[in-house]
Amino acid sequence: MNLDLLPHILFGISLSSVCIILLLSLAAARLDNFQFWPPPSGKSWQHKSFLILFRCFLYPLIVLSVLEFDISSIPTRYVAIAVGVLLSCVGFGFAVRITLRMGWRNAFGEKRGLVTDGYFSKSRNPVYVATWVGLVGWGLIANSILVSILLGFWAVLYLFAPIFEEPWLEQMYGDKFRAYREQVRRFF
Template identity: 75%
Template sequence: MTAEFWSTLLFSVSLVSVSIILILSLFATMREGFQFWPPPERKSWQHRSFLILFRCFVYPLIVLSALEFDIGHSAMRYAAIVIGIVLLFAGFGLAIRITLQMGWRNAFGEKRGLVTDGYFSRSRNPVYVATWLGLIGWSVVANSVLVSILLGFWAALYLFAPLFEEPWLEKMYGDEFREYTLRVRRFL
């Protein structure tokens, strides 16, 4: 089996997984009584399905990135790799830090309290903003059309995620969340 076969397979698994996440999430916005993300509870099929689908999206994407990576032989490519690595680590490092500030379980749909301080005092979705920075870096380092397409889907998922999450947050936190949305922008 060729590298092209593996690239196609990894791309397909990743694309199908992220597409199912987006479809289920969008369906939940149109169907009263159906909730996918955030999940209704930790031990629900929605929580398990999301984790499985997200892993089936990210793990093949990581392997595909390694498979598609070409270091190149020009000074411009080396510079791009260095800049990409800085963006990748800065973005994902900051996203992890912010997630830990919010609380890991809070980040994955459990009601643990509305966080409005720190990074959340400037953006209602700082994890997504930081992740976008990391995704740009990843795309620059990978330098692959297939990887960039998948990273674009990840960026889109995080662009639409507040539309899935905000009705849940309003339901859980009521006036506190509504007041917060008036003070702090969705992204920046």
């Protein structure tokens, strides 16, 4: 295999996977008898498919980021890397912390209780907001057009995710979710 093609192959796999996630999610938002995200159960084809597709998006993105990484001798590049590391650590660190606080299974579509306190009292989607900070940092570190395009798709996925999740949350939690939605902003 020609190693010069590897970044493009990784990019293609990653981009295809995130586009399939977006298309299935958009279809589910438009069709009454089709659900993709959140999945109907942890054992459903939707849950398994989402996990496979997200991994097929994320793992090639990580490898591509390593392959594309360039530490040039330009002093501003070192500053960008330092800022990127800081933003990545803060953003992804908070995203993991908030997800663990909410409950891993709750975060992946199982009805485990509506969380409205802590970070969720300021934003209905603090995991997505924190992840965006981490994505900006990742982009600064990688300094790659291909990686930035994929990170942009991830950001868009998290921009639309609440639109896919909120009908499910309303169905699961009813008036409690409606009252919460009225009191707390979607993102900021």
